[in-house]
Amino acid sequence: MSSIVKAPLLVVLLGMPMTGMLAGCGAPHLETVQDAKRDLVGQDAAVLSRCIGEPMAVRPVEGAARATHVYSSAQARGADGLLLATPGPDAVDHRSACVFDITVQDQQIVAVRSDNRAGWGFGSIKTCSAVVKRCLKD
Numbered sequence: 327m328s329s330i331v332k333a334p335l336l337v338v339l340l341g342m343p344m345t346g347m348l349a350g351c352g353a354p355h356l357e358t359v360q361d362a363k364r365d366l367v368g369q370d371a372a373v374l375s376r377c378i379g380e381p382m383a384v385r386p387v388e389g390a391a392r393a394t395h396v397y398s399s400a401q402a403r404g405a406d407g408l409l410l411a412t413p414g415p416d417a418v419d420h421r422s423a424c425v426f427d428i429t430v431q432d433q434q435i436v437a438v439r440s441d442n443r444a445g446w447g448f449g450s451i452k453t454c455s456a457v458v459k460r461c462l463k464d
Contacts (some may be wrong), residue, residue, distance in 0.1 A: 355455035362458035363438040371430040373393075377461035379408030379428075382415060392431040399424040399453040409457070424454035 366373070368464040372383070374395060381395040398421035400415035415423065429437040444450035 339358075355451040357441060358455035358462065359451070360461050361460045363440065364459075365463050366428065366435050366438050366461055369435050371433045371435055373461065374428065374435070375408075378457060379404065380411035381428075382409075382411055387429065390431070392429055392436070395428045395430060397426045397428065397457055400458050407460075420452075424450065424457060426457060 328412045363364050378397050379401070382401050383396040385394045385396065386392070387394060397409055398415050398420055400419035401409040401411070402413055402415070404410050425439075425443065427441075428435055428441045429439075441455060442450055443456050444453070
């Protein structure tokens with residue numbers, strides 16, 4: 327094997343344990359987000375106030391009998407740990423927050439989307455899972 331091939335191969339092999347460690351740190355939190363997104367669809371919308379808190383905004387979906395409830399990891403939390411609608415999140419914090427858009431139709435959750443605006447490094451997935459972890463079925 328030429329030295330040109332050996333060097334990149336060595337870099338890849340040495341980097342694999344680090345990749346595994348990083349994936350292991352975020353994997354439970356990513357699983358929490360994915361499980362909550364799956365489990366919430368089909369549930370009564372009233373569960374949202376019990377497991378997440380108050381949305382920072384409720385936006386009607388144009389041309390449909392739906393509304394999107396918006397939750398941000400940058401929202402303030404009450405003593406019970408649930409999100410509060412007021413005061414609204416700091417604009418700077420909200421730009422790098424984890425935001426969930428939960429679409430409700432006829433008082434039933436029909437879609438859940440998330441946007442981890444901070445990316446996936448430095449523990450930001452933990453802020454995503456913290457928003458929805460109480461929504462998981464036991």
